[in-house]
Amino acid sequence: MxxxxxxxxxxxxxxxxxxxxxxxxxxxxxxxxxxxxxxxxxxxxxxxxxxxxxxDEKLQKLADIFKPKKITPAxxxxxxxxxxxxxxxxxxxxxxxxxxxxxxxxxxxxxxxxxxxxxxxxxxxxxxxxxxxxxxxxxxxxxxxxxxxxxxxxxxxxxxxxxxxxxxxxxxxxxxxxxxxxxxxxxxxxxxxxxxxxxxxxxxxxxxxxxxxxxxxxxxxxxxxxxxxxxxxxxxxxxxxxxxxxxxxxxxxxxxxxxxxxxxxxxxxxxxxxxxxxxxxDLITFYTVKGEESKAWLIERGSTTYVAAGKIHSDIQRGFIKAELVNFKELTACDFDMNKVKSEGKLKLEGKDYIVEDGDIIYFRFSV
Ligand SMILES: Nc1nc2c(ncn2[C@@H]2O[C@H](COP(=O)(O)OP(=O)(O)OP(=O)(O)O)[C@@H](O)[C@H]2O)c(=O)[nH]1
Ligand SMILES: [Mg+2]
The missing domain is CATH 3.40.50.300 (P-loop containing nucleotide triphosphate hydrolases)
Structure with missing residues (x-):
């Protein structure tokens, strides 16, 4: 079902x-x-x-690391x-x-x-x-x-x-x-x-x-x-x-x-x-992995984090504070270890105007 x-x-x-x-x-x-x-x-x-x-092989790999209850491809x-x-x-x-x-x-x-x-x-x-x-x-x-x-x-x-x-x-x-x-x-x-x-x-x-x-x-x-x-x-x-x-x-x-x-x-x-x-x-894919679901999202190349937030939910867009993100390439370079991503300063904190890149894994901080 x-x-x-x-x-x-x-x-x-x-x-x-x-x-x-x-x-x-x-x-x-x-x-x-x-x-x-x-x-x-x-x-x-x-x-x-x-x-x-x-x-999506990247999504599969992310699911192996974050072990969500649900994996949702685009x-x-x-x-x-x-x-x-x-x-x-x-x-x-x-x-x-x-x-x-x-x-x-x-x-x-x-x-x-x-x-x-x-x-x-x-x-x-x-x-x-x-x-x-x-x-x-x-x-x-x-x-x-x-x-x-x-x-x-x-x-x-x-x-x-x-x-x-x-x-x-x-x-x-x-x-x-x-x-x-x-x-x-x-x-x-x-x-x-x-x-x-x-x-x-x-x-x-x-x-x-x-x-x-x-x-x-x-x-x-x-x-x-x-x-x-x-x-x-x-x-x-x-x-x-x-x-x-x-x-x-x-x-x-x-x-x-x-x-x-x-x-x-x-x-x-x-x-x-x-x-x-x-x-x-001209589509690219970004990912969300926090919580129970790992999900891939399609978005037009050149879109901002603000637009990406709106794809997920209007509340996330409305209450947008910051986007925490790492690209799949950086995560791979850090052996898929989030602690290493953080300690090497690869976890970026971006505002509304950041242009999303293909393979970005994004966590949106928001408040409504
Ligand atoms: N030999 C062959 N027959 C095909 C091919 N594609 C479709 N058909 C046949 O063409 C007929 C119409 O196919 P449909 O897919 O129903 O066509 P449609 O465009 O949806 O038709 P409408 O919705 O009525 O406009 C069917 O009998 C199909 O089996 C094909 O690649 N090769
Ligand atoms: Mg038909």
Missing amino acids: GTVPFFIEMKIGIIGLPLSGKSTVFNALTGLNAEVKEFSSGGKTKPNLGAVKIP TIDFVDMVGISKDAKAEEIDLTPIKDTDALVCVIRFFKNDKVPHPYGDIDGVRDLRVINTELILLDLNVVETRIERIQKELQRGKKENQKELDMLKKCQEHLSKEKPLRELKFDSEQNAMLRGFQLLSKKPMLALANIDEGHIKTGEPDRFAHTAEGLGISHIAFCGKVEAEIARLDDEELKSSFMQDLGITETARGKFIKANSSLL
Whole structure:
């Protein structure tokens, strides 16, 4: 029986055309068993939800030293959406489940399967990636224009306080009208705060996932696809969803590795994804070890101790006093001996503005 997390650390939305293999990929990443069908279920089904624990050798080592009752790896939550097709209408598809995601994974079909129809009749991943990219832009344009109209009406009635927002939305509108995604634009922190509520999809970092055919595992995705993704500013990875979903279901590690070896797969879909996602979002890991739980946390590189505190609990952030910390490298150099860490002066006491480093083990002093 697992405990229910009280908040979501990181949420990734799986999107793509109908029948591109989204649920299959969801199964490959989570090891779960969401239903996959040879016909599209359309907008009527609920999205699938699942989480992946990130394997972490450092966390394991920390648990060996601090012997907590509970070891909690960082997790990534996935939401597997229904298909988005060309000319999708914002009011026809419920985008709510992906609105609060940190990033999107766009599954692009490259597998051949005569039993599974493609919405456009043939397999063309380059076209499909462009279609989805454009759809996200059009959905955003709709949101932005609706808001612009509203602010303009308010202006006519003499309400002027949203002028800044209007200027920014016009900048978005201009960019989106050229069929360009918002992820290309730079916004300052005030603008980002204003935009957050709209949860614009083309602003989210995106990873294109070529769902390649069983016969193409060794060759990977076509170059043409990689080039297109790069041209659109989209990171890309490739694996065969169907085969990877089978691998993810295998419990027997030996069987798993021999199966993978036979197929020429050097890294699981999950492993590939975790790496790609960390580099896409520029994530680092910090650890907390005091008390009964040793836990790994994901955070954006460049974040301060203050932001890190807020990841754990708003009380810890609000009542922040100091952060006591040592990096995993220093701990290793001190033979994993905390007394040695202290006697050698490696335990640092930092304020709110310290930039957290990958592998920092932090104890937050706070008072509320
Ligand atoms: N041969 C092959 N078939 C696949 C692969 N990935 C998915 N399929 C098949 O394609 C069909 C659709 O897969 P799903 O994962 O349900 O696709 P989906 O994108 O979730 O579909 P909707 O949610 O209805 O839009 C199923 O019959 C899958 O078995 C693959 O890599 N190879
Ligand atoms: Mg599905």
